[in-house]
Amino acid sequence: DAKTTQPPSMDCAEGRAANLPCNHSTISGNEYVYWYRQIHSQGPQYIIHGLKNNETNEMASLIITEDRKSSTLILPHATLRDTAVYYCIVRVARAGNNRKLIWGLGTSLAVNP
Amino acid sequence: SAVISQKPSRDICQRGTSLTIQCQVDSQVTMMFWYRQQPGQSLTLIATANQGSEATYESGFVIDKFPISRPNLTFSTLTVSNMSPEDSSIYLCSVESGLGYGYTFGSGTRLTVV
Numbered sequence: 001d002a003k004t005t006q007p008p009s010m011d012c013a014e015g016r017a018a019n020l021p022c023n024h025s026t027i028s029g030n031e032y033v034y035w036y037r038q039i040h041s042q043g044p045q046y047i048i049h050g051l052k053n054n055e056t057n058e059m060a061s062l063i064i065t066e067d068r069k070s071s072t073l074i075l076p077h078a079t080l081r082d083t084a085v086y087y088c089i090v091r092v093a094r095a096g097n098n099r100k101l102i103w104g105l106g107t108s109l110a111v112n113p
Numbered sequence: 114s115a116v117i118s119q120k121p122s123r124d125i126c127q128r129g130t131s132l133t134i135q136c137q138v139d140s141q142v143t144m145m146f147w148y149r150q151q152p153g154q155s156l157t158l159i160a161t162a163n164q165g166s167e168a169t170y171e172s173g174f175v176i177d178k179f180p181i182s183r184p185n186l187t188f189s190t191l192t193v194s195n196m197s198p199e200d201s202s203i204y205l206c207s208v209e210s211g212l213g214y215g216y217t218f219g220s221g222t223r224l225t226v227v
Contacts, residue, residue, distance in 0.1 A: 034215060041221075042220060042221070043117075043119075043205055043218035043219050043220045044218045045218075046114075046210070046216065048215075087155065098144075098161060098169065100158055100161075100171075101158065101216065103155040104155060105154075105155050
């Protein structure tokens with residue numbers, strides 16, 4: 001029941017911006033978009049999340065289209081340590097304040113020197 | 114954000130046995146989540162554990178196979194029972210970290226069943 005689609009892999013040159021797209025065309029109005037990354041053999045690491053507005057933090061920016069059917073995660077200056085699998089996730093609300101993250105298959109980002 | 118300690122980090126187990134995975138959080142949290150990540154796959158939610166009540170299991174997961182304990186607001190265990198090779202996965206616990214920090218994950222338990 002994945003609600004997101006992402007390209008399976010991408011490449012990026014070190015020092016350049018990495019732009020990772022995600023489609024979530026069936027997202028509902030109260031469902032948030034989350035981004036995580038997972039470096040091999042480690043637990044997922046939180047990057048950013050948003051509902052409607054664009055968001056920015058020390059790691060990345062999240063651009064959400066006005067219709068909320070897609071978003072883009074931007075790593076402004078990619079480094080070799082940003083090589084990881086990036087997951088675009090929709091958080092769905094359920095009865096009793098019980099929320100669930102629905103994970104997509106992720107994009108494997110390779111940052112090249 | 115919360116810090117999670119998950120044990121063991123990895124184990125190799127014989128089929129038919131059980132393994133209990135522990136998750137300790139450095140702060141009190143209402144809900145704890147248990148996930149499975151099969152080889153080369155994404156994460157799938159197994160169950161949500163609230164302190165003082167029975168865990169809520171997702172479709173495809175049952176309490177007899179994955180019993181969960183939640184004795185207090187900082188600790189939970191997941192047991193993988195009567196294991197088979199198909200249970201070989203990474204198991205992760207997670208908590209909500211508070212406003213602006215999303216969800217924090219443990220480093221995972223890499224389980225191999227032989």
